[in-house]
Structures are given as C-alpha cells and as structure tokens.
Amino acid sequence: MAFDKLWPLLLQGAADTVYMTLWASLFSYALGLPLGVLLVVTRRGHILPAPTFNTVLGWAINFLRSIPFIILLAMLFPITRAVMGRAIGTRAIIFPLIVSAFPYIARMVEGSLDEIDHGVLEAAQSMGSTNWQIIRKVLLPEAVPSLINGAAISVTTILAYTAMASAAGGGGLGALAITKGYQQQNMEILYASSLALVLLVQLITVSGTRFTKWFDHRKK
Amino acid sequence: MLNVKECEHTLEMCTDETSAIPCTGEVHPRPPQIAIRGLTKIYPMADGDVVALDSIDLSIDKGDIYGIIGMSGAGKSTLIRCLNRLDTPTAGQVLVDGQDVLTMPAPQLRAMRRRMAMIFQQFNLLSQKTVARNVRYPLEIAGVPRKQADEKVRQLLAVVGLSDKAKAYPGQLSGGQKQRVAIARALASDPTMLLCDEATSALDPMTTQSILELLQQINRELGITVVLITHEMAVIRQICNKVAILDGGQLAEQGSVDDVFLHTKSQAGRRLFGILPEETEPQPSAPALRIVFDGQAAGQPVISRVSRETGVDVNILSANIRPLNGKAYGQMLIARPEAEAERTVLMEQLRRYGLTVEEVLPNGL
Known part of the structure; x- marks a missing residue:
C-alpha cells in the first residue's frame, strides 16, 4: 500500500484513539478519584473511619473490576444506548470504557494516597484542620507525584482497552489494525497501526515519568 | 493559722484573688x-x-x-x-x-x-x-x-x-x-x-x-x-x-x-536519673564530712574558697554533683580533719555558704 494512502488512515485512527482515551480518562478520574479518597479515609484509624462503608465500597469496586471489558461492553449495550444515544461507534464506546476504568482508577488512587505518612495527617489534625481541608490541602497535594505516576499507568490501560472498540463498531488504531489490517490481511496496516499504538503508549509513559519527577519535591 | 480541714473547706474560695483568707x-x-x-x-x-x-x-x-x-x-x-x-x-x-x-x-x-x-x-x-x-x-x-x-x-x-x-x-x-x-x-x-x-x-x-x-x-x-x-x-x-x-x-x-x-x-x-543505690549513700572507710549541694552554691569554687579562707586542707573522697538549671545539686564526701578546731571552723565556713554539712562515720564505728 502506498504511503500517501496509509498515512491518512493512521492519522484518523490515532485521532480517534486519543479522543476515546482522553474523554474516558477524564470521566473515569472524575468518578475514580473521589472513590479512591473514600476508600482511604473511611478505613479504620484514618481521618473518617467508617469500616462497614469501606468494606461495601471495596466489594462493589472489586465486583466491577472483575468483569472483563469485552463482556462488560456487551452487557452495557442497553445502558450505553440510553446514555450516549447509540450503542456503537467511537463516541458511544466512551461510556463502557468509563464504567470499566473508574473502579481501576479508584484502586490506583487508593494506592497513591496510602503512601502518605500518617504523621503528616496527624499534624494537620493537631492544627485544627477539618477533614475536607486535610483531603484537599494535605492528602491529595502530598500524593501528587504518585498520582501522576498512577495516571500514566491508568491512561495506558484505557488506551489498550480502546483497541477493543472494533467489537462495538468504534474506530481508532486498534480497530484499524483488526478490521483493515488483520481481517483484510493487510500486514502493512496491521504493523503500522500497532507501531503507532506503541509510540502513543511510550509518549504517555515517558511524560508520566517526567512529570512525576518534576512534581516531586521530596529529594531535591 | 488554719488547720487542714478548714483549708480544704476554703479551697474553692482561694481561686478568688481578693479572698479574705x-x-x-x-x-x-x-x-x-x-x-x-x-x-x-x-x-x-x-x-x-x-x-x-x-x-x-x-x-x-x-x-x-x-x-x-x-x-x-x-x-x-x-x-x-x-x-x-x-x-x-x-x-x-x-x-x-x-x-x-x-x-x-x-x-x-x-x-x-x-x-x-x-x-x-x-x-x-x-x-x-x-x-x-x-x-x-x-x-x-x-x-x-x-x-x-x-x-x-x-x-x-x-x-x-x-x-x-x-x-x-x-x-x-x-x-x-x-x-x-x-x-x-x-x-x-x-x-x-x-x-x-x-x-x-x-x-x-x-x-x-x-x-x-x-x-x-x-x-x-x-x-x-x-x-x-x-x-x-x-x-x-x-x-x-x-x-x-x-x-x-x-x-x-x-x-x-x-x-x-x-x-x-x-x-x-x-x-x-542514673542514681545507683550505692551512690545515694556513699559510705566512707574513715570518719568524713558529707556536704550537700542543693542549688544554693556552685560546686568546685566554694570548696577551694573555704579551704583558702579557713586554712584547712580539704581532701575530697568522692563527689556526685550534677548541674541543674545552672545550679549544683548532689553531695560530696571530704575527709574529716583530725583536729577538733579545724573541723569546727571548716564546718562553720561551709554552712556560711549555704551548704548542709554533716559528719559521717564508717559502718561499725
């Protein structure tokens, strides 16, 4: 296949992949970040202990996480149609992506916030902070480097999931590799779109590492 | 003077600074x-x-x-x-x-x-x-x-x-x-x-x-x-x-x-405090004088001054003096001068500096 024909396909695929990844990540964080905070602060011995709530929330998150994405995609068709207007297509697939990713992100955020030294939280309490002030001004800001690192991993995972969009009539580099590449036995498209995916993942990982270091003031 | 019972009774009133009692x-x-x-x-x-x-x-x-x-x-x-x-x-x-x-x-x-x-x-x-x-x-x-x-x-x-x-x-x-x-x-x-x-x-x-x-x-x-x-x-x-x-x-x-x-x-x-039992009550082997420092005077200079002023030689046997808030606390044992007169003048001079002095005899004497 000529390069001038391959290039527009790749550009369109990359644009679709970035579109799906970006929106899905944004909304997943909007849900996952507060849930991750809740998972940490409601633990026994933390600033807002609520052990029963914590157990139930943890169980619900594990339940959602244990359903494979491809099955979730099919299960959610009716709900996706109701929420997004249609069940298939590049835009519609953002909804199942969010449902699949936000529990994962909640656990990711939980892990990051868990690293914060309990002494710092106690110091904030001893200064007369409200719980909301501790979350907003201590817990989250102190965890920023780790949260960025986690975000790079989460976004990479969401990007990998977008490759399954072809199963629901979506676009993107993954769909390009499968429908135009694998199914039509066009090896150039298969390898070129895979390579583009690899480059995207590298870009996210490298900038994640850079930003993590940039924002970390612990050892400077 | 108030007896104990009365004082307990008036305790609450004592918080008032203008209290008559x-x-x-x-x-x-x-x-x-x-x-x-x-x-x-x-x-x-x-x-x-x-x-x-x-x-x-x-x-x-x-x-x-x-x-x-x-x-x-x-x-x-x-x-x-x-x-x-x-x-x-x-x-x-x-x-x-x-x-x-x-x-x-x-x-x-x-x-x-x-x-x-x-x-x-x-x-x-x-x-x-x-x-x-x-x-x-x-x-x-x-x-x-x-x-x-x-x-x-x-x-x-x-x-x-x-x-x-x-x-x-x-x-x-x-x-x-x-x-x-x-x-x-x-x-x-x-x-x-x-x-x-x-x-x-x-x-x-x-x-x-x-x-x-x-x-x-x-x-x-x-x-x-x-x-x-x-x-x-x-x-x-x-x-x-x-x-x-x-x-x-x-x-x-x-x-x-x-x-x-x-x-x-x-x-x-x-x-x-690191006070070992034997340190609290040192026992001399010969008659001695125990000088107690309770924060009234400094340590070493007083002893040499008293020695100079009285003309009596002081032989320090042991000392356990600790500084506390810039004052000296503890006790010192010095050999008891043989002559009665020397002993008296030394003890009087030490007491003049606010120190407590007592004679200690070895066990069994």
Missing part, C-alpha cells in the same frame, strides 16, 4: 491550664488488655515547661496525644482552660487545637510544599487573608532563624532546620500551649541544645505553656520547671524538677 503553699491561685483527671487508656488485645495509662492525674499551669519522662512503653506518648484528642482515652477527663476536651463537639475541638499546637519527633512537614507554605498552612485553614498570612510567615521564620529558607522544600533541610520549621508552623495559630512529642529525639546533641533553647525562648517571651515528653533526663534538667515520671502506665512521681531531682522517691525516677 490568705492561702499559701500547694494551693493553686488559679485553676490549672491543663488538668488531667483519672486518665486511663486500655488497648484491648487478643491475649488480654494492655493498660497504657492507669488513672493519671496531672495539673499543668500556665507558663510551665512541664516534662513528662519515662522509658519507651511507659505510656508518655499516649498521654500527650490524649491532650489534643489525637488519641481517645478509655476513661478520665482532660480539661483545657476548664473545658472537657473529650466531650467537646468537633468545631470546638478544632478551635481548642489551634490554641494547643504540637510538634513531633518526625517533624511531619508537608514534603511537597515550601517552608513558607508549610508555615502558612495553619493560617490558610483559619481563613487568614493572604497578605496578612505572608507577613506573619515572614515574622515567624525570623523568630526561628530560617528567613533565608522560605522557598526551600523540607527535603533540602537538616533535621534541626525541619524542627524549626515545625515550631514556626506551630506558632502560626498564636497558641497558648505547645505539645512536644519527643521533639528532640531524632536530633544530635548540638541540635537538641539549640531546639531546647528555642523552646525556652518561646516559653519566656510568648508565655506559651510547654508540655514535652522525652526519655532523656538531660532535656528535663535543661528546660523544665516541673516533671512527671511515668512508669508502666502509672504516674511514679511528679513535682518541681528541683524537688524530684533532689528527693527522688520512685524506682523509675532513680533509674532515669
């Missing part, structure tokens, strides 16, 4: 700033309860530098954390300025915590914020306007001698500098009390010294009551006016540092 001695003119009553903390464990604090009673007055000392595991950390309710006791009361800390609602507790600042062994600074932002934190959460807060931060950093580190991050500072930032941060909310949870235990001796001097300065110049816990006797000796000794969750003894140091009653106290 003069009250002296152990009675507090005002209620204590921090009153700990029957404080008990029990940790339920699988193999039986662990009693961390066993009905502790303590009174801390305004302006005190109150030291709580004990070996690790004595319960001192639990005790200080109960004062601002970082820890919740199983039973008992903590009254701060007359208010019960353990029953007060959350907004009142937060207001109380702003009056009772705390510093920690591990400093507990915000690692992702600059020194200035750390010190500004208590002002931010109190809603102090930005400009006013920045000015206050500048003053506080000057007080702790870190004006040039405002833009640095805690990770770039030494341990002593970190604790100074923590102290500046603690002072930001204009507290009247400061709790120090092993504040110097992670620091080297030189740095410890400078932090203790800073605490003393804060106490003197700002009138802030300091409550500190430590396992080091030197810390108590250097800056505290009162001390409580905790041992296995129980209050072994308490009182003014001078008193507790001079008349150590408890086993725990003797262990902490």
Whole structure:
C-alpha cells in the first residue's frame, strides 16, 4: 500500500484513539478519584473511619473490576444506548470504557494516597484542620507525584482497552489494525497501526515519568 | 493559722484573688491550664488488655515547661496525644482552660487545637510544599487573608532563624532546620500551649541544645505553656520547671524538677536519673564530712574558697554533683580533719555558704 494512502488512515485512527482515551480518562478520574479518597479515609484509624462503608465500597469496586471489558461492553449495550444515544461507534464506546476504568482508577488512587505518612495527617489534625481541608490541602497535594505516576499507568490501560472498540463498531488504531489490517490481511496496516499504538503508549509513559519527577519535591 | 480541714473547706474560695483568707503553699491561685483527671487508656488485645495509662492525674499551669519522662512503653506518648484528642482515652477527663476536651463537639475541638499546637519527633512537614507554605498552612485553614498570612510567615521564620529558607522544600533541610520549621508552623495559630512529642529525639546533641533553647525562648517571651515528653533526663534538667515520671502506665512521681531531682522517691525516677543505690549513700572507710549541694552554691569554687579562707586542707573522697538549671545539686564526701578546731571552723565556713554539712562515720564505728 502506498504511503500517501496509509498515512491518512493512521492519522484518523490515532485521532480517534486519543479522543476515546482522553474523554474516558477524564470521566473515569472524575468518578475514580473521589472513590479512591473514600476508600482511604473511611478505613479504620484514618481521618473518617467508617469500616462497614469501606468494606461495601471495596466489594462493589472489586465486583466491577472483575468483569472483563469485552463482556462488560456487551452487557452495557442497553445502558450505553440510553446514555450516549447509540450503542456503537467511537463516541458511544466512551461510556463502557468509563464504567470499566473508574473502579481501576479508584484502586490506583487508593494506592497513591496510602503512601502518605500518617504523621503528616496527624499534624494537620493537631492544627485544627477539618477533614475536607486535610483531603484537599494535605492528602491529595502530598500524593501528587504518585498520582501522576498512577495516571500514566491508568491512561495506558484505557488506551489498550480502546483497541477493543472494533467489537462495538468504534474506530481508532486498534480497530484499524483488526478490521483493515488483520481481517483484510493487510500486514502493512496491521504493523503500522500497532507501531503507532506503541509510540502513543511510550509518549504517555515517558511524560508520566517526567512529570512525576518534576512534581516531586521530596529529594531535591 | 488554719488547720487542714478548714483549708480544704476554703479551697474553692482561694481561686478568688481578693479572698479574705490568705492561702499559701500547694494551693493553686488559679485553676490549672491543663488538668488531667483519672486518665486511663486500655488497648484491648487478643491475649488480654494492655493498660497504657492507669488513672493519671496531672495539673499543668500556665507558663510551665512541664516534662513528662519515662522509658519507651511507659505510656508518655499516649498521654500527650490524649491532650489534643489525637488519641481517645478509655476513661478520665482532660480539661483545657476548664473545658472537657473529650466531650467537646468537633468545631470546638478544632478551635481548642489551634490554641494547643504540637510538634513531633518526625517533624511531619508537608514534603511537597515550601517552608513558607508549610508555615502558612495553619493560617490558610483559619481563613487568614493572604497578605496578612505572608507577613506573619515572614515574622515567624525570623523568630526561628530560617528567613533565608522560605522557598526551600523540607527535603533540602537538616533535621534541626525541619524542627524549626515545625515550631514556626506551630506558632502560626498564636497558641497558648505547645505539645512536644519527643521533639528532640531524632536530633544530635548540638541540635537538641539549640531546639531546647528555642523552646525556652518561646516559653519566656510568648508565655506559651510547654508540655514535652522525652526519655532523656538531660532535656528535663535543661528546660523544665516541673516533671512527671511515668512508669508502666502509672504516674511514679511528679513535682518541681528541683524537688524530684533532689528527693527522688520512685524506682523509675532513680533509674532515669542514673542514681545507683550505692551512690545515694556513699559510705566512707574513715570518719568524713558529707556536704550537700542543693542549688544554693556552685560546686568546685566554694570548696577551694573555704579551704583558702579557713586554712584547712580539704581532701575530697568522692563527689556526685550534677548541674541543674545552672545550679549544683548532689553531695560530696571530704575527709574529716583530725583536729577538733579545724573541723569546727571548716564546718562553720561551709554552712556560711549555704551548704548542709554533716559528719559521717564508717559502718561499725
């Protein structure tokens, strides 16, 4: 296949992949970040202990996480149609992506916030902070480097999931590799779109590492 | 003079300074700033309860530098954390300025915590914020306007001698500098009390010294009551006016540092002061004179001066003198001069310097 024909396909695929990844990540964080905070602060011995709530929330998150994405995609068709207007297509697939990713992100955020030294939280309490002030001004800001690192991993995972969009009539580099590449036995498209995916993942990982270091003031 | 019963009866009236009945001695003119009553903390464990604090009673007055000392595991950390309710006791009361800390609602507790600042062994600074932002934190959460807060931060950093580190991050500072930032941060909310949870235990001796001097300065110049816990006797000796000794969750003894140091009653106290049983009552092998230093006079110069003034040679057999708040405490044994006249003139001269002198005979004589 000529390069001038391959290039527009790749550009369109990359644009679709970035579109799906970006929106899905944004909304997943909007849900996952507060849930991750809740998972940490409601633990026994933390600033807002609520052990029963914590157990139930943890169980619900594990339940959602244990359903494979491809099955979730099919299960959610009716709900996706109701929420997004249609069940298939590049835009519609953002909804199942969010449902699949936000529990994962909640656990990711939980892990990051868990690293914060309990002494710092106690110091904030001893200064007369409200719980909301501790979350907003201590817990989250102190965890920023780790949260960025986690975000790079989460976004990479969401990007990998977008490759399954072809199963629901979506676009993107993954769909390009499968429908135009694998199914039509066009090896150039298969390898070129895979390579583009690899480059995207590298870009996210490298900038994640850079930003993590940039924002970390612990050892400077 | 009032008898004991009457005095107990009029105790409540004594808080009134215009009271017609003069009250002296152990009675507090005002209620204590921090009153700990029957404080008990029990940790339920699988193999039986662990009693961390066993009905502790303590009174801390305004302006005190109150030291709580004990070996690790004595319960001192639990005790200080109960004062601002970082820890919740199983039973008992903590009254701060007359208010019960353990029953007060959350907004009142937060207001109380702003009056009772705390510093920690591990400093507990915000690692992702600059020194200035750390010190500004208590002002931010109190809603102090930005400009006013920045000015206050500048003053506080000057007080702790870190004006040039405002833009640095805690990770770039030494341990002593970190604790100074923590102290500046603690002072930001204009507290009247400061709790120090092993504040110097992670620091080297030189740095410890400078932090203790800073605490003393804060106490003197700002009138802030300091409550500190430590396992080091030197810390108590250097800056505290009162001390409580905790041992296995129980209050072994308490009182003014001078008193507790001079008349150590408890086993725990003797262990902490490093007084071995044979050291407390040295037995001479020949007749001797025991000179007791109780803070009235300095150590060595008095002996040589007395020797010069009386013309009697002094032969020191043993001495166990400790400095405490710049005064000398302890005792010394000197050989008893053979001649009766020399003995009398020496003892009289020593007593003139405020020292207690007594004759000691070896066992069996």
